[in-house]
Amino acid sequence: MYQPTQFVQPSIAVMHELMRQRPLATLVTLASDGLNANLIPLHLSDAPTPFGTLRGHVARANPLWTDINPAVEVLAVFHGPDAYISPSWYATKQDTGRVVPTWNYTVVQAYGHLQVIDDAQWLRAQLAALTDHNEAGFAEPWAVADAPPEFTEQLLAAIVGIELVITRLSGKWKVSQNQPAVNQASVMAGLQGTGQMAMADLVAAGGKGAD
Template identity: 65%
Template sequence: MYIPKQFEESRVEVMHELIHAYPLATLITHSSDGLNANHIPLYLSESPAPSGTLQGHIARANPLLGEIAEGIEALAIFHGPDSYITPSWYTTKKETGKVVPTWNYAVVHAYGVLRIVDNASWLRAQLNALTDHNEASFPERWAVSDAPPDYIEKIMAAIVGVEMVITKLLGKWKVSQNQPTQNQASVISGLRASGLPESEAMVALVESGTKNAR
């Protein structure tokens, strides 16, 4: 991934925060037909330090199961908020006209070697952890134990665990750090005025990212 220095995010805790908030990963692996991509929610365990471990599960029918080979690196991509940025928002547009559209976004790339975990106790713990994490914001939380035991056993028989100890984390926060202060402020105003659902999340990133860039 191309990361200009001004857009680089190297703080592990910040990258972990994005993974926790946006756990649906694009998991890229090597297959006999070339590169393969699956979209899998992954739970982040913060041990071992510093980068942690990603844990999830896939259907036994998923061809990915046959593609997981010892020592072969995989890549999990986590996408945070993103927003189109119109040049019309830039204050400097009126002054020079030298502005173009862009896209703001935050993304984390996690690298490591995938392994299969075909163990019922491990799988049940992973399902509980992933479910509890994603149910945390709901007033009425669902738990795996809410479903009939025989139904859960049937579900578990059809899936298998996967795990990846993270060996490398790359973060890119492209959130208007390259713009002058007046344009950063006008981008924030434009995002808020747009009323789009994702705008407030991007406002928070622009405010945080431009502050860290100074």
Template identity: 55%
Template sequence: MYVPTHFAESNIDVLHQLMRAHPFATLITMSSAGINANHVPLHLIPEAGQYGALQGHVARANPVWSDLVHEVEALVIFQGPDAYISPSWYPTKQIDGKVVPTWNYITVHAYGTLRVIDDPAWVKNQLESLTTQLEASFEKPWAIADAPMAFTDNMINAIVGVEILITKLVGKWKLSQNQPALNQAGVVQGLQSLKQSEATELASAVEKAHKKAR
């Protein structure tokens, strides 16, 4: 991934926060037929290794786990908020007109070798960890134990566990850092005017990046 210095984010805690907030990731691997991409929720284990580990599961019928080119690095992409940035939001447009559209976004790329774990006990533990995280904000969180054991055991037998020990993390926070403060403020206002949750989240990130750069 191309990452200009002013868009780079290397703080592991910040990268982990994005990965936890947006756990539905794109898992890219190499199969015998070439590059393969799958979309799966992944649970971050921050204390594992230098950069943490990612744990998840895939359908047993999915060849991503059985058709791997062994010892080839996998890439996992976590996508944060993103939005089109209109040049009309830049106050400098009124000064010289030298503005163009762009796209602001936040993303994290995690690298590591994928390990297959075909163990029902491990898979059940991973599912419990993942659902506990994702259900935490609900008034009445659902738990695996709420469903009949025979039913969940049957479902677990239909999936396979995967784990990636992260060996490299790359973060890109493209948040108008290359624009003057006047235009950054215009971007925040423009994103907020859209009244969309993702745009509002991105506006907060732009504002935070602006304050950090001062």
């Protein structure tokens, strides 16, 4: 990933937070017929440090788990908030006119070697962890145990586990750090005016977030 210095996200904690808030990752693998990309929700565990482990599952019918070289690295991409930035928002537009459109975004790329885990007990634990994480914000969270056991067993037979111990982690927060303060303020106003509060907050934080 192209990484100008001012857009580098140095904090593992901040990257981990994005990965937990936006767990639907694009998992890129190299198959016998070339590159494949699958959208898969991946649950992050902190261990082993410093980068952690990603766990998920795929349909047994998905060739991802059978057509993969375990010696070749895979890539999981997590996309955070993004927004089109109109040049009309820049305060300096009135002074120089030297402004152009751009796109602000946040993204984390996690690298490692994919391990396939075809084990019912492991899958139950993975499904419970993933479900509990995503249901935590609901007033009445649903749990895997709420489904009839025979139904759950049928579903478990139709999926296969995947695990990725992260060996490299790269984050890019492109949120107007390359603009003067007056433009950052006017971009925040433009984003707030169009209801894009998440990106406005990122611009206000200077792209670094908080550990």
